[in-house]
Amino acid sequence: MKSQAYFEKIHLQIEKQLNLSTESIRLAIAWLTNEKLFKILCNKAKEGILVELIMANNEINYGSSINFSELEHCGGKLYWAGKEGRFAPLMHNKFCIIDNNILIFGSYNWTQKAKSNHESITVIEDDLNLILDFNQEFDKIKNKYYQNEDSKVDWLKIIIRLETLLNVIRLEDEEDINYQTTKIKGLLPKNSIDKKVAEVNSLLTLCNKKKYTDAVKNILIITSEYKKIIIYQDPEIPALQLEIRSLEFQVSSLEDEKIEIEKNINRFSLKYNLEFGEILERILFLKKIMAKKFADENKDNTEKQQQYYEAKEDYEDFSKTYQENLKKEKPAELNENQLKELKQNYRKATKLCHPDKVTDEQKEMAQKVFTDLKDAYDKNDLEKVNRILSDLEKGFFKSQGETINVKEKLHLIKQQLETRRKELEETLTYLKNTEIHQKIIEIKNWDVYFQTKKVEFTKILEELKTENIV
Numbered sequence: 001m002k003s004q005a006y007f008e009k010i011h012l013q014i015e016k017q018l019n020l021s022t023e024s025i026r027l028a029i030a031w032l033t034n035e036k037l038f039k040i041l042c043n044k045a046k047e048g049i050l051v052e053l054i055m056a057n058n059e060i061n062y063g064s065s066i067n068f069s070e071l072e073h074c075g076g077k078l079y080w081a082g083k084e085g086r087f088a089p090l091m092h093n094k095f096c097i098i099d100n101n102i103l104i105f106g107s108y109n110w111t112q113k114a115k116s117n118h119e120s121i122t123v124i125e126d127d128l129n130l131i132l133d134f135n136q137e138f139d140k141i142k143n144k145y146y147q148n149e150d151s152k153v154d155w156l157k158i159i160i161r162l163e164t165l166l167n168v169i170r171l172e173d174e175e176d177i178n179y180q181t182t183k184i185k186g187l188l189p190k191n192s193i194d195k196k197v198a199e200v201n202s203l204l205t206l207c208n209k210k211k212y213t214d215a216v217k218n219i220l221i222i223t224s225e226y227k228k229i230i231i232y233q234d235p236e237i238p239a240l241q242l243e244i245r246s247l248e249f250q251v252s253s254l255e256d257e258k259i260e261i262e263k264n265i266n267r268f269s270l271k272y273n274l275e276f277g278e279i280l281e282r283i284l285f286l287k288k289i290m291a292k293k294f295a296d297e298n299k300d301n302t303e304k305q306q307q308y309y310e311a312k313e314d315y316e317d318f319s320k321t322y323q324e325n326l327k328k329e330k331p332a333e334l335n336e337n338q339l340k341e342l343k344q345n346y347r348k349a350t351k352l353c354h355p356d357k358v359t360d361e362q363k364e365m366a367q368k369v370f371t372d373l374k375d376a377y378d379k380n381d382l383e384k385v386n387r388i389l390s391d392l393e394k395g396f397f398k399s400q401g402e403t404i405n406v407k408e409k410l411h412l413i414k415q416q417l418e419t420r421r422k423e424l425e426e427t428l429t430y431l432k433n434t435e436i437h438q439k440i441i442e443i444k445n446w447d448v449y450f451q452t453k454k455v456e457f458t459k460i461l462e463e464l465k466t467e468n469i470v
Contacts, residue, residue, distance in 0.1 A: 003127075003347065005253035007120040007425050008432070010108050014096070015040060017123065021098045024050040026138050028081075028093040031056065033064040033111040038071070045076035054141055056091045057082040079142050091141060095134055095246070103131050105246050107421065120425050122246075122253045130249070133242055158187050158200065159226050166219045169212050181207050196222070240410040245399060247417035248357040254424035255354065256347050261431045263378060268440050270325065275450050277322040279457050284315040286464040331380040338382055345389045346377045352392040356420055362397055 006013045011034060018025065018040045025044060032038060032055055045051040053071060055061050057080040061068070071078050081091035095105035106121035108114055124130065161184045168176040181204050188197055203218040288311040295301075295308035334342060351357075353373065358366045369388065376384035431437055443449045 002125040002344075003122055003249060003253050003256075003351065005106075005120055005122050005250065005257045007254070007257075007428055010106075010119060010121050011037065011110075011115055013121065013123065014104060014108075014110070017096075017098055017102060017104060018044065021049055023099045024052075024097075026052045026097040026135070027110075028054040028091070028095055028138055028141060029056075029110050030092050030094060031058070031060045031109045031111050032068075033060070033066065033113075035066055035112075037110050038066050038068075041076060042071055042074040045071060045074040048075070051076035052079070052138075052142075053077065054079045054081050054091065054093075054138065056080075079146055081141055081145055093137070093141070095138075097131060097134055097138065100131060100135070101125060103127065103134055105134070106250055107425075120250060120254060120421065122250045124249060130245065133245070137239065137242055153189060153194070153197065154187060155196075155226060158184060159223055161187065162200070162219050162223055165207070166216060166223075169207075169216060177207060177212075237407055237410065240407065240414060244410060244414055244417065247414065247421060248354070248399060249351065251356050251417055251420050251424065252351050252354045253347075254421060254428060255356075256350055258424060258428055258431065259374065259377070260343070261428070261437060264440060265431075265434075265436055266378075267331070268436070268446075270328075270330070271446070271450065273322060273325045276453065276457055277325070279454075279461055281315075281319050281322055283457065283461050283464060284311070284318050286461070287311050288315040290464070290467065329379065331378065332382075334380050334382060339380075342377065342380060342382045342385055345382075346373065346385050349373050349385065349389040349392055352389075353397050356417060357399055358397045366397055 014037060018037070021044055025041065027041070032053075041051050041053065051071065051074075053068075053076065055068070055078075068078055094107070094109060095103065097103055103124045104121055105124075106119065108119040108121045161180060165177065165180040165184065168180055184200065185204060188200060199218065199222060203215045203222070206212070206215040206218065288308070291304075291308040291311035295304045298304040350370070350373065353366050353369045355363050355367045355370055369392070373385065373388050375381075376388065
C-alpha cells in the first residue's frame, strides 16, 4: 500500500491520476466546476472507460458553465444525489476511485475556487480493503436515488418469512414449508449479485431437496446477523466510520509529509554545519577582530561600537551552535535503495500506529511506539524501523473508524481529526514557505552546491587574512 498527501497544485495531481486510468473512474463529489477535470472525464468515457459521476443536486453545480449531460453523451453515467435547492440535505463526499486500485480523497472540491483554498488530498494505491469500503459507499449513495424497483429487497419481510419457515420446519408441515419457500422466492429479485440474496436462494434449494437440518442452520445464521444489524447499526454510523478512516489516513499522510520536510531541513543544516562550520567560525572570528579594531580606533563612534557588538554576538552564537551540533549523534549513512526502503516502511508503520488513529485505550502505547519509530527514522535506523513495522503488521492497534460505534463519539472524533488536518495543512504551508526550504528545493545537486560554497567561503577567509587582522 502506498499513500501520499498533496496540498499544493492539487488539481494537477488529480489530472495526472485521471489521465492514467485504463478501466474505470468512480467519482462522488459535492461540487464540480473545474472544466478541465470534467473534460478529462468526458474524454475517458469516449475511450470506453467506465466513468460514473455522482454530484450534489445543488445550485452551485447548476450555476456552473459546465454542461454535465455531455458526460452521458460521451458514454459516461451521471447521477444527481439529493433534492435540488439551497437548503436541501447535501451529499458532501469528495472521493474518486480509479481502476479499483487508486483512491483519491480529502477536503478538496473539484472547483475553480478550491485552487486558492487551503485544502489537501491523499492518494492511496493498493489498499483493497479501503477501496472496497469506498466502492460500497458509492453504490449506497447511487442506489439511494437511482435504485430500480425490481432490485429493491424488503429484508424485513424476508426475515419474518424465514422465521415462519423455521417454525413450520420444526412442526414438520411439508405443505406449509413449500408455501413459505414459494413466498420467500417471490420476495427475492431476479438476477441479483447480492451475496445475501444468494444465501437465501441456497437455503431455499436445501428445503426443496428436503435437507432441512442444513436449511435450519442457514436460517439461524441469516436471521441472527440481520437482528444484530437492526439492534446495533444506526444508518449514519457506517458513513461516519468511513469518513473517520479517511481522515485518519489524511492526517497520517500530512504528518508524514511534515516530518519528511523537517528531516530534510535538518539533514541539510547538519551537512552545512559539518562542511562549513569550521571555516564559518573562523570567518566570523576574523570579522569580530576587524570590528573590534575599528571600534577601538573610533571609541566615540556609536555605529562602530554597535557593529563590533553585533559581530561579537554573531561569532559567539554561531560558535556555540556549531560546537553543540558536533556533539550530536549523526544519522547512519544509507545508500539510495536503503533510504527509499526506510521512507516507504516508515510511512507504512505510521499508518498503523499514529496516535490520532487509534482508540483512547491505546493512545498512550501508540504514542510511545510512534515516538520510537520517528526516532529510528531520524537516525536512519532501517533495521529498527523494519522491526517496528513487522510488529505493527500483526494488527495490535485498532482504528477508531473500525471499532467505535457510538454516534456522538464518532462525531467528536471526526471534528478533532478535521481540526488536526487543518492544523497540519497550515503547518505544511508555513514550512514550505520558509527560506531554508525554498533554498533546498532550488538546489538540484547537493554535492555541486556544497563544493561551490566551499570555494566561496575559502575565498572570503583568504581575503580576511590578507587584511592583516591577525
